[in-house]
Amino acid sequence: xxxxxxxxxxxxxxxxxxxxxxxxxxxxxxxxxxxxxxxxxxxxxxxxxxxxxxxxxxxxxxxxxxxxxxxxxxxxxxxxxxxxxxxxxxxxxxxxxxxxxxxxxxxxxxxxxxxxxxxxxxxxxxxxxxxxxxxxxxxxxxxxxxxxxxxxxxxxxxxxxxxxxxxxxxxxxxxxxxxxxxxxxxxxxxxxxxxxxxxxxxxxxxxxxxxxxxxxxxxxxxxxxxxxxxxxxxxxxxxxxxxxxxxxxxxxxxxxxxxxxxxxxx
Amino acid sequence: xxxxxxxxxxxxxxxxxxxxxxxxxxxxxxxxxxxxxxxxxxxxxxxxxxxxxxxxxxxxxxxxxxxxxxxxxxxxxxxxxxxxxxxxxxxxxxxxxxxxxxxxxxxxxxxxxxxxxxxxxxxxxxxxxxxxxxxxxxxxxxxxxxxxxxxxxxxxxxxxxxxxxxxxx
Numbered sequence: 001x002x003x004x005x006x007x008x009x010x011x012x013x014x015x016x017x018x019x020x021x022x023x024x025x026x027x028x029x030x031x032x033x034x035x036x037x038x039x040x041x042x043x044x045x046x047x048x049x050x051x052x053x054x055x056x057x058x059x060x061x062x063x064x065x066x067x068x069x070x071x072x073x074x075x076x077x078x079x080x081x082x083x084x085x086x087x088x089x090x091x092x093x094x095x096x097x098x099x100x101x102x103x104x105x106x107x108x109x110x111x112x113x114x115x116x117x118x119x120x121x122x123x124x125x126x127x128x129x130x131x132x133x134x135x136x137x138x139x140x141x142x143x144x145x146x147x148x149x150x151x152x153x154x155x156x157x158x159x160x161x162x163x164x165x166x167x168x169x170x171x172x173x174x175x176x177x178x179x180x181x182x183x184x185x186x187x188x189x190x191x192x193x194x195x196x197x198x199x200x201x202x203x204x205x206x207x208x209x210x211x212x213x214x215x216x217x218x219x220x221x222x223x224x225x226x227x228x229x230x231x232x233x234x235x236x237x238x239x240x241x242x243x244x245x246x247x248x249x250x251x252x253x254x255x256x257x258x259x260x261x262x263x264x265x266x
Numbered sequence: 267x268x269x270x271x272x273x274x275x276x277x278x279x280x281x282x283x284x285x286x287x288x289x290x291x292x293x294x295x296x297x298x299x300x301x302x303x304x305x306x307x308x309x310x311x312x313x314x315x316x317x318x319x320x321x322x323x324x325x326x327x328x329x330x331x332x333x334x335x336x337x338x339x340x341x342x343x344x345x346x347x348x349x350x351x352x353x354x355x356x357x358x359x360x361x362x363x364x365x366x367x368x369x370x371x372x373x374x375x376x377x378x379x380x381x382x383x384x385x386x387x388x389x390x391x392x393x394x395x396x397x398x399x400x401x402x403x404x405x406x407x408x409x410x411x412x413x414x415x416x417x418x419x420x421x422x423x424x425x426x427x428x429x430x431x432x433x434x435x
Contacts, residue, residue: 003415006368007290007388018285019299022277022306026270029310036311 090117090143095136098143102134105231113225114200114238120231123147131232133160135202148204156260157205157212157237157252201250201265202238204230210255212237214248214265222248239265273313276322277306283323284330290384291334291377293369301337305330327389328399331381335400338377371421379414386411 089095089108095117099108102121109118118135134145144161151158179187205212205226212224224239239250250265267275284305288298308329309316319325372380378400385396386407397407 003383003387003418004390006364007384009364009368016295018281019296020281020285020303020306022274022281025277025303025306025310026274028307029313032307032311 090136095143098134098136098145102132102145104134105131106229109227109230109236111202111225111227111236111238113223114202114240116200116202116238118202118227118230118236118238120204120234120236121145122232131204131234133202133204133236135161137200151204151206151234155206156209157250157263158203159201159250159263159265160203161201199246200238200240202236204234205237205252206260207233207235208254209235209237209252209260211253211257212239213251213253214239214241214245215251216245216248220245224250226252241265269313269317272317273310277309280323280326281306284326287327287330287384287389288334290372290388291331291380293373301330301334304337305333308333324395324399327385331385331399332401335377335381367422371418374421375414375417379410379417382407382410383414383418 087110089110099119101124102119104119104121106120110116111118114137116135116137118133121132121134123130123132130147130149132145132147134143136143146160148158148160207228209226210228212226214222214224216222222239222241222245224237226235226237228235230236237252241248246266248265250263251259252261252263253259281302284302285295285298288301288305289295292298292301305326309326312329316322316325372383375383381400382396385391385399386393391399393404393407393411397404400407
């Protein structure tokens with residue numbers, strides 16, 4: 001007799017009736033599957049929550065990235081599906097001179113929505129009392145720097161510059177040297193009416209301001225960009241109108257969407 | 267045929283076979299039924315994967331062995347009876363003493379060695395197949411087999427008679 005025979009004898013000797021229930025196994029198996037699905041769902045939900053929290057905690061504040069502030073649109077625009085890299089700073093002599101004369105308090109901010117570079121400065125005198133906002137569209141128009149009085153108690157934002165809008169009569173004439181006076185007047189009126197070049201505004205705002213929207217009389221909206229903590233306890237903002245968008249009310253809101261101030265955007 | 271029907275048809279046909287593997291492992295029909303019940307429940311949970319396996323019987327046998335070993339690790343307090351209490355087995359005659367000796371000897375063999383012996387000599391598996399079922403190397407199967415046989419011989423007290431035909435691995 002070998003081991004195999006011993007096992008056979010063992011299994012053959014006693015065979016009580018079967019007490020195994022297949023239906024019970026099916027029911028128990030279904031319950032296990034259901035519990036595992038619920039656990040997997042819970043784990044997925046927790047993972048999403050953890051990633052969201054980590055992202056919120058780890059990423060820098062809106063607009064601050066590696067030393068250069070790049071604005072992010074306050075409302076996602078349909079075309080802005082990928083982050084916009086900050087272009088190189090303007091290399092013109094005027095820009096460099098103004099940057100040296102009015103050193104930035106914080107980093108220089110680029111707002112891709114309006115293609116404008118902005119910074120706040122205390123001016124040539126480090127102990128200056130009035131902050132100065134400098135801005136440039138990077139083109140041949142150069143850099144404009146202007147000091148401004150502190151925002152009053154009820155003032156959350158202020159328009160500093162409205163630029164890149166309709167060309168001046170001199171510019172229109174330079175572009176159309178053969179046009180008659182009547183034709184030039186008509187061209188100026190036309191480009192004012194249609195905002196062919198795209199009107200743009202920028203200015204300063206308190207750090208409470210999180211969002212800027214330009215609302216046209218017909219209800220159309222354009223999202224602006226707000227960059228907080230740009231220096232001197234203030235942020236900067238900019239908005240550029242698309243062609244055909246000539247006038248609007250600039251609405252500044254806080255993090256909860258509450259309207260803080262409205263400014264004319266003509 | 268739906269997956270549930272396939273499962274029910276397969277398990278219903280393989281219950282006696284599974285039971286005969288489970289019994290030498292635990293020497294108790296009640297516990298053997300519990301083992302099989304747990305194993306077929308796990309099989310239901312993994313039924314889609316089991317259907318895709320090359321050898322479904324081997325897949326189920328591996329589940330059964332692993333359920334047994336996991337239960338041994340869990341301790342007696344964690345064992346749960348999942349089937350109704352079966353009636354007492356009939357007491358029967360000719361080889362009753364031999365069966366009693368065999369049960370006593372197997373009970374003295376450690377669980378993993380016992381599982382190795384069952385797979386090797388009751389299920390007629392090769393060393394490699396046993397190693398696959400237990401999740402260990404072929405060398406481990408050989409050593410576990412040798413030690414299990416030595417324990418059986420020492421308890422049955424007939425090293426040169428009953429177990430003389432066993433090929434050492």
